[in-house]
Every structure is written in structure tokens, then in C-alpha cells.
Amino acid sequence: MPQQIHHHTFDNGLTLLAERMDHVRSASLNFLVPAGCVYDPENEIGLASVLSEMITRGAGDRDSRALSLALDNLGVDRDESVGQLHQRFWGATLASNIPAALEIYADILRRPRLPKEELDPVRALALQDLQALEDDHKAMVMVELRRRHWPLPLGRDRRGTPATLKRITPASVRKHYERSFGPRGMIVSVAGKIDWPALRDQVERLFGDWQGAGAPELKLKKAINGRGHVEKETAQTQIAIAYPSVPFGHPDYYAAQGAVQVLSGGMGSRLFTEVREKRNLCYAVWASYQTFKDRACVLAYAGTTNDRAQQTLDVTLVELKRLAEGVTDEEVERVRAGLKSSVIMQEESTSARAGALASDWYYLGRVRPIEEIQAAIDGLSAAQIVAYVKKNPPRDMTVVTLGPAALKSKAE
Amino acid sequence: MKFHHHRLANGLNIIGEISPSARSTALGFFVRTGARDEVSQVSGVSHFLEHMVFKGTPRRTALDVNCDFDRIGANYNAFTSEENTVFYAAVLPEYVPQAVDILADILRPSLRGEDFEGEKKVILEEIAMYEDQPMWCAYDHAKKAYFADHPLGNSVLGSVASVQALTREQMQAYFDRRYVGPNITVAAAGNFDWRGLLKLIDKHCGNWPSGKAPRKGVRPAAGRDSFQVVPKDKVQQEHVFLISPAPAADAPLRHAADVLAMILGDDTDSRMHWALVDPGLADSADVSFHDYEGTGSFFTSLSCAPEQTQKNLSILRGLFRQVQADGVSAEELAQAKSKVLSRVVRASERPMGRMQALGMSWTYLGKYRSMDDELKAFEAVTLKKIREVLDRHPFAEMATLALGPLKKLRKPR
Numbered sequence: 001m002p003q004q005i006h007h008h009t010f011d012n013g014l015t016l017l018a019e020r021m022d023h024v025r026s027a028s029l030n031f032l033v034p035a036g037c038v039y040d041p042e043n044e045i046g047l048a049s050v051l052s053e054m055i056t057r058g059a060g061d062r063d064s065r066a067l068s069l070a071l072d073n074l075g076v077d078r079d080e081s082v083g084q085l086h087q088r089f090w091g092a093t094l095a096s097n098i099p100a101a102l103e104i105y106a107d108i109l110r111r112p113r114l115p116k117e118e119l120d121p122v123r124a125l126a127l128q129d130l131q132a133l134e135d136d137h138k139a140m141v142m143v144e145l146r147r148r149h150w151p152l153p154l155g156r157d158r159r160g161t162p163a164t165l166k167r168i169t170p171a172s173v174r175k176h177y178e179r180s181f182g183p184r185g186m187i188v189s190v191a192g193k194i195d196w197p198a199l200r201d202q203v204e205r206l207f208g209d210w211q212g213a214g215a216p217e218l219k220l221k222k223a224i225n226g227r228g229h230v231e232k233e234t235a236q237t238q239i240a241i242a243y244p245s246v247p248f249g250h251p252d253y254y255a256a257q258g259a260v261q262v263l264s265g266g267m268g269s270r271l272f273t274e275v276r277e278k279r280n281l282c283y284a285v286w287a288s289y290q291t292f293k294d295r296a297c298v299l300a301y302a303g304t305t306n307d308r309a310q311q312t313l314d315v316t317l318v319e320l321k322r323l324a325e326g327v328t329d330e331e332v333e334r335v336r337a338g339l340k341s342s343v344i345m346q347e348e349s350t351s352a353r354a355g356a357l358a359s360d361w362y363y364l365g366r367v368r369p370i371e372e373i374q375a376a377i378d379g380l381s382a383a384q385i386v387a388y389v390k391k392n393p394p395r396d397m398t399v400v401t402l403g404p405a406a407l408k409s410k411a412e
Numbered sequence: 413m414k415f416h417h418h419r420l421a422n423g424l425n426i427i428g429e430i431s432p433s434a435r436s437t438a439l440g441f442f443v444r445t446g447a448r449d450e451v452s453q454v455s456g457v458s459h460f461l462e463h464m465v466f467k468g469t470p471r472r473t474a475l476d477v478n479c480d481f482d483r484i485g486a487n488y489n490a491f492t493s494e495e496n497t498v499f500y501a502a503v504l505p506e507y508v509p510q511a512v513d514i515l516a517d518i519l520r521p522s523l524r525g526e527d528f529e530g531e532k533k534v535i536l537e538e539i540a541m542y543e544d545q546p547m548w549c550a551y552d553h554a555k556k557a558y559f560a561d562h563p564l565g566n567s568v569l570g571s572v573a574s575v576q577a578l579t580r581e582q583m584q585a586y587f588d589r590r591y592v593g594p595n596i597t598v599a600a601a602g603n604f605d606w607r608g609l610l611k612l613i614d615k616h617c618g619n620w621p622s623g624k625a626p627r628k629g630v631r632p633a634a635g636r637d638s639f640q641v642v643p644k645d646k647v648q649q650e651h652v653f654l655i656s657p658a659p660a661a662d663a664p665l666r667h668a669a670d671v672l673a674m675i676l677g678d679d680t681d682s683r684m685h686w687a688l689v690d691p692g693l694a695d696s697a698d699v700s701f702h703d704y705e706g707t708g709s710f711f712t713s714l715s716c717a718p719e720q721t722q723k724n725l726s727i728l729r730g731l732f733r734q735v736q737a738d739g740v741s742a743e744e745l746a747q748a749k750s751k752v753l754s755r756v757v758r759a760s761e762r763p764m765g766r767m768q769a770l771g772m773s774w775t776y777l778g779k780y781r782s783m784d785d786e787l788k789a790f791e792a793v794t795l796k797k798i799r800e801v802l803d804r805h806p807f808a809e810m811a812t813l814a815l816g817p818l819k820k821l822r823k824p825r
Contacts, residue, residue, distance in 0.1 A: 022433075023433035023434070024761050025757050025761070026754070026757055026758045026761060064690070065681075065686070068680055068681045069681060069747065071680075072680060072681045072747050072750065072751055073746075073747055073750050074750065074754075075750040075751055075753055075754025075755075076754070077751075077754060077755060077758070078680070092754070092758060093754045093758075094753070094754055094757060097754075120692065121690065121691045121692030122692065123692070124691075124692030124693070125689070125692045125695060127717075128649070128692075128694075128695035128716065128717060129695060131648050131649055131695075131717060132648070132649050132695055132715065134648040134649075135545075135546050135547075135647055135648050135649055135651075136545075137544055232646075233646050234544050235540040235541075235543040235544050236537070236540045236541055236543075236544055265482065266478065266481065266482035266486075267466070267478035267481065267482065267488075268475065268478035268479035268481070268482040268483075269482070272478070273475060273478070276534060277474055277475065277478070280530045280531065280533035280534050280537075281533075281537075282534070282537050283534055283537040283538040283541050284541065303537075303541055304537060305536070305537060305540045330479075333483065334479065334482040334483050337482065337483055337484060337485035338482060338485045339485075340485055340504075341436070341484075341485030341486070341487065341503065341504050342485070342487070344435050344436065344504060345435060345436050345487065345502065345504075345762075347435050348434065348435050348436060348761060348762045348763070349761070349762060350758075350761070
């Protein structure tokens with residue numbers, strides 16, 4: 001059965017994407033709103049996170065409880081999250097309940113009540129979120145890595161600080177909502193057992209008359225990069241590394257992805273084999289790829305007991321650099337198999353597909369058919385990956401550690 | 413959906429549910445063994461053995477095992493709990509023969525001395541990793557406080573000392589006793605050919621030894637009423653666990669218990685959400701139902717600012733008292749059911765989700781339960797059944813454990 005993908009961009013700039021999946025009973029909704037934390041005013045960082053929590057506390061005719069109850073009665077499992085560039089609203093339930101859920105999401109996005117009295121509890125939660133980060137060392141090292149690696153505000157932490165959170169007022173939440181929520185640049189994606197004509201008509205009725213500008217242009221500062229250390233009494237030292245890669249949509253994108261997979265695709269990949277299996281230095285070690293429209297990076301992570309941290313960092317850096325010396329056909333064959341099966345298995349998950357539709361559209365302005373992705377994966381070769389790594393070797397690295405003592409930087 | 417079952421001569425059970433429209437096939441080897449089956453001298457051996465299974469056989473080195481899985485694009489892993497050790501892989505249907513070849517082969521591991529010493533270091537790293545996670549430490553301490561000398565209080569990871577002291581021979585002896593045919597269930601879900609699978613399993617597992625692997629100490633947990641504070645000055649938030657009795661894995665009341673946990677402490681619209689998280693008093697508060705062989709428990713967890721903890725404990729106490737006295741409302745029950753319906757349907761859409769459900773159901777009940785059986789069982793939960801759960805397993809005797817910056821707390825009245 002060929003993929004059934006649909007698209008419509010309305011006059012006001014809102015894009016609707018859908019994939020009909022005949023073999024499931026459920027469907028997932030995904031709203032990508034260009035209102036991430038990078039747009040928070042400098043003195044009120046945390047505003048997007050506060051807004052994302054406030055926005056579900058009453059909308060349209062329903063107060064906070066009634067709204068939550070209405071979604072639960074439809075069996076909607078849901079999540080709201082704030083990224084660097086977008087706020088994301090996700091919900092999944094039986095396909096037959098999707099039209100009713102859409103009506104409620106239209107209220108949330110267009111007619112939130114943002115009640116004054118909810119700000120204090122929401123702020124208290126935001127302060128605890130900040131506090132809880134201190135108990136999550138892995139998340140904390142990644143926050144510090146992003147802050148150093150990306151030019152601000154791209155590297156900003158969405159949580160803000162106690163000082164910026166304290167400045168937020170009910171009026172500033174309302175103002176930020178009005179400034180940053182609108183149809184322009186917003187992507188709605190739905191995957192599952194849906195009826196396309198009815199879905200399109202419903203979205204047009206619910207959102208077609210919405211007007212508003214898109215996200216403002218971002219002014220980026222210079223990145224800090226280099227070495228960072230967060231001192232903390234811990235059993236393990238956390239190590240995080242970032243270096244530039246090419247963004248999604250770049251002609252070398254698949255080769256860049258292939259390189260990351262050689263490093264960290266499966267348990268037979270380089271980092272797991274060299275750092276964990278051969279040297280038994282850690283339990284967790286991996287590399288992954290992160291992208292914006294115009295820039296991207298490879299992120300690498302390892303966590304290890306303090307007295308073995310230096311060796312773990314050294315070995316990891318050696319492995320990252322060694323990639324340029326060659327990749328075997330065997331390794332590429334494994335990478336192709338892993339990517340191929342994850343693309344096919346994605347077709348079993350409505351939420352994975354709803355997410356993929358939206359991200360393809362955001363980065364590429366189109367949805368890649370599965371055949372296109374498969375052809376690109378089949379075309380990956382060792383020569384292509386090595387050529388890519390030689391052209392883009394690990395350099396301009398940001399290395400951040402968290403633990404009782406900083407590590408030496410000899411290997412970079 | 414078609415279900416099949418077959419038992420090999422050595423007692424190994426094979427079960428499968430076929431879904432022709434699935435894009436993948438999920439396979440799992442469920443070994444009915446875990447921390448509760450360990451004596452204290454070998455604490456942590458089940459989990460350590462799970463790691464060693466990936467370290468190779470006479471036919472494969474550790475690197476071969478990983479590369480062979482990667483070569484077929486498998487999505488594979490394993491986990492160990494108090495009662496089960498499960499090895500699984502999801503693959504595209506054309507790779508089922510290779511997946512069975514690898515999984516069946518590694519379940520007869522060589523346990524080579526050199527690999528054993530190397531992997532011990534990885535296990536010690538894993539223990540150190542969890543030591544840095546306060547919520548997990550609180551869980552482990554609370555479990556010990558509640559279960560006390562009941563085998564379910566055994567730690568899955570073991571301790572640094574117990575893992576360091578473990579020998580290869582002790583592990584081999586444990587393996588020989590526990591990894592026998594009748595103690596293993598192979599579960600498959602998704603797109604595959606039943607006859608073909610049966611032949612493969614018979615070929616690879618037919619010669620595995622049979623034998624008895626009885627589980628000792630299957631009994632209800634006494635459940636201690638205790639109150640404990642573990643001060644950790646480097647931790648920022650206070651992390652609290654409360655454990656109380658609940659129905660066992662084979663109890664007819666288990667679905668009602670699940671629904672009750674959801675009404676009390678689901679992450680949306682539950683009583684604890686509205687009383688603690690929504691007003692910003694705690695960053696998380698939830699209840700989950702854990703069912704085991706012979707017993708069960710409700711785990712309530714709370715994470716909040718230290719200065720708020722005393723007040724939050726009183727709020728929790730009030731919520732437990734209230735539900736114990738008045739039960740739940742018809743609206744709450746209806747709402748929980750609509751959540752369950754959607755969650756069960758969605759989890760079943762992926763072969764990996766169905767395989768886990770099939771394997772667990774066979775391990776605990778010795779029978780097949782379709783998705784519709786599960787949905788019907790949840791549909792049949794009534795206010796009366798929830799009352800019965802509360803009467804039989806009251807929220808009265810609880811083990812409470814707080815870990816974080818606080819040095820002391822008062823037990824709420």
C-alpha cells in the first residue's frame with residue numbers, strides 16, 4: 001500500500017499535513033508553533049515555558065479543569081513542550097475522537113484564558129523545574145553544552161533563571177501569547193486513520209480566519225565554545241561534546257547522518273564497541289545529530305566514574321577523529337540496515353509519523369516520500385561517508401564536563 | 413489476529429499473535445527469573461547475567477553478537493526486574509530467521525572469564541549512574557523498607573560489594589538452574605509465519621535442558637508501616653516514595669487496582685495532580701500499580717521543594733483517607749476508562765507493545781489475552797470492585813521514605 005500523504009497551506013500561512021494509515025485505529029495530532037524560548041525577551045527568559053503551561057489552564061468556554069476533563073474523556077494522551085524555536089502540542093487517541101479533540105485544541109491555541117490566578121502556581125512549577133535540573137546531572141551537562149556551543153539565544157535554556165521567572169507578569173504572558181501565536185509558520189500534522197477531506201474542512205473552519213504575523217528574525221550573538229566544567233560532588237563524571245555538522249536538507253545530509261550512525265548506530269558501532277565493550281569504561285556512551293535550519297551538530301555523551309573520566313574523554317575524542325581514517329563496507333552495511341528498518345517501523349507509530357511530517361515540512365518545505373529516503377539510504381557508501389568526514393572533521397569542539405574535577409584537554 | 417501456542421518436549425513455551433498488516437515482527441525470550449530468585453550471596457546475578465548473555469557463545473564473540481543484530485537492523489535490548497529477565501528484538505519480517513538464530517544462540521552464553529571481569533566494570537558503572545539519581549535511590553530504599561525480608565525487597569542491580577564478590581562459577585550455577593525449558597517463554601507478535609517460527613525455535617532451542625526452576629517465597633508481603641528520612645545534602649529536591657499493598661498479578665481485581673491508581677495519581681486529571689502539581693506545590697506526584705507473583709503494591713512518588721514536603725505529606729495523607737472512606741466517583745471511573753481504552757489500543761498498534769503484553773500474560777497467567785480481553789476487563793471495572801480493592805488493600809499501612817536535603821520530617825497524622 002503506497003503512502004497517502006496530504007498537504008494544504010491556507011491563505012493565512014498555516015500548513016496542514018496528514019498521512020492516512022489504514023492499519024491503525026488511532027491517530028496523533030501535532031501542532032508546531034514558532035514560539036520557542038529563543039523569542040523570550042532577555043529579561044523574562046522562561047516566558048515560553050510559562051505560557052505553554054498556562055495555555056492549557058482554561059480556553060474558550062472551559063476552565064482549567066473542564067478543559068482537562070474534556071480531553072481525558074476523549075482519551076487524549078498529550079504533551080506540551082518548549083524547544084528552542086517551537087512550542088509543540090501533541091495529542092493522540094482513537095481516530096474517531098480526533099475531530100472532537102481538534103475543536104478543543106483550536107480553543108487552546110486561539111482562545112486561551114491565561115487566567116491571572118494561575119500564574120503563581122505555574123511560576124512555582126517553573127522554579128521547581130529549575131531546581132530539579134540540579135538533581136539530573138545528564139540533563140544539566142547538556143544544558144551547559146548547548147549554552148556554550150550554539151550562539152545565543154539558540155543555546156539558551158528554556159527554563160530561565162529565578163530572576164527572569166520572577167519578572168513575568170500576567171500581562172507579559174498575555175502579550176507574549178499575542179505576539180507569538182498565529183497561523184503564519186504554524187504546522188499542524190495528523191497521522192493515523194483519518195479522513196482527509198473532512199480533516200481539511202474542519203481545520204479550515206477552525207483556523208482559516210485566524211490572522212497574525214510569523215516569528216520575528218533572530219539576531220545571533222557569537223558562540224562561546226571551548227571548554228566548560230560544572231563542579232559537583234557526584235559518583236560519575238558527565239562528559240558532553242559537540243562539533244559542527246551539516247543541517248537537514250544539505251546535499252551531504254545523508255552522509256553526515258551515516259557518519260553519526262557509524263559512531264553510534266547500534267551496539268556494534270564504534271563508540272559502544274571501543275569505549276564500553278573493549279575498555280569497559282562506562283555504561284552509557286552515544287552520539288546523536290541535532291539540527292536547525294542553517295546549522296547542525298554532532299552531540300556525544302559519556303558518563304563514567306570519576307577516576308576513569310579522563311581516559312573515557314581521551315578515548316572518545318580519539319574515536320571521533322579516527323572516523324576520517326576510514327570506514328569499512330561492513331560498517332556501512334550495518335548502518336543502512338539500521339536506518340532502513342527504523343524508517344519502515346516508523347510506519348507503525350502514528351505519533352512518529354505526525355512528528356516526521358512536521359519536521360520534513362519545517363526543514364524542507366515538503367514531505368519526503370519513503371522511497372526517496374530508502375533510495376538515499378541504499379546509496380550510502382563508505383567512500384561517501386569518509387569524504388564527508390574529511391571535509392567536515394570534528395573541529396571547533398565544545399567540551400563540557402560535570403563532576404568533582406575538571407579534566408585535562410590534551411586530546412582536542 | 414490469530415493466536416498460536418506450542419510447547420516443546422523440553423517444556424519451553426512458544427506463543428505468537430499474527431497481525432498481517434504489521435510492518436515488523438517482535439520476538440521476546442521471557443525467562444522467569446530475577447532479583448527475587450537470588451540468595452543474598454549472589455545479589456545482582458540475574459541482571460549481570462543479562463549483560464553476559466550479550467558477551468557471546470562458542471559461535472559468536474561479543475562483537476559478533478552486536479554486529480549480527482545490527483546487520484539485520486534489529487531494534488534489540490534486554491531488561492531485568494524482580495521477577496523476569498527478558499531479551500527482545502524487533503525486525504523486519506524477512507529477518508526473523510536471523511533474529512531467532514542470534515537470540516537463541518546467545519541464550520546459551522559461554523560466560524568467558526575475561527568477558528566476566530570486563531563486564532563487571534560496566535555493571536559497577538551502572539550502579540554508580542543510578543547512585544547519582546535521587547529518585548531511583550529513594551525507590552530502592554523504599555522498596556527495602558516495605559518488603560524487608562520478603563524476596564521482592566532484593567535489589568535488581570545488587571550492591572558494589574555483592575557484584576564485586578560474584579564469581580563466574582556462581583553465575584554459571586545460577587544459569588544452569590534458572591535458564592531451563594519450562595522457565596522460558598518465547599513470544600512473537602506482528603507479521604510472521606507461525607509454522608516457520610515454530611520450526612526455527614525447535615531447531616535452535618529443542619535441545620535446551622528441561623528441569624524444574626521453582627520460585628521460593630511466593631507469598632503476600634507483610635508490608636511495613638514505616639517512616640524514614642535519608643538525608644542527602646547534595647540533592648536539591650526532596651524525593652519521597654510511599655508503598656502500600658495491592659492485588660497480585662493473577663488477582664481478578666488487578667484491573668480495578670490499575671484504574672484506582674490512575675484516578676489517584678495519573679499525570680493528568682488525577683486527584684494528586686489537582687491537589688499537588690496543578691497548584692505548584694510539587695513538581696511531580698503520581699501513583700502506579702505494580703503487580704507481582706503472589707503480591708502487589710501501590711507506589712506513590714512525590715518530588716517537591718524541601719520546605720514544602722511536610723505540608724505535601726499531610727495533603728497526601730488526606731487524599732488517602734478520603735479515598736479510603738468514600739471511594740471514587742462514577743465520573744472519575746468513566747474518565748479513567750476512556751484513558752485506558754485509548755492507551756491500550758495505541759500500545760497494541762506496535763508489535764513490540766503486543767509482544768511484551770503477550771509474554772507477560774503467559775508468564776504470569778499461563779494464558780493468552782487478546783487486546784479485546786484486556787479492554788473488556790477494564791470495561792468491567794465497577795465502583796464496587798474499586799471498593800473491594802480498598803477494603804482488601806487499605807491505604808493505611810504504608811512505608812514512607814524521603815530522600816533529599818531534609819534531616820527530619822514528622823510522620824503526618
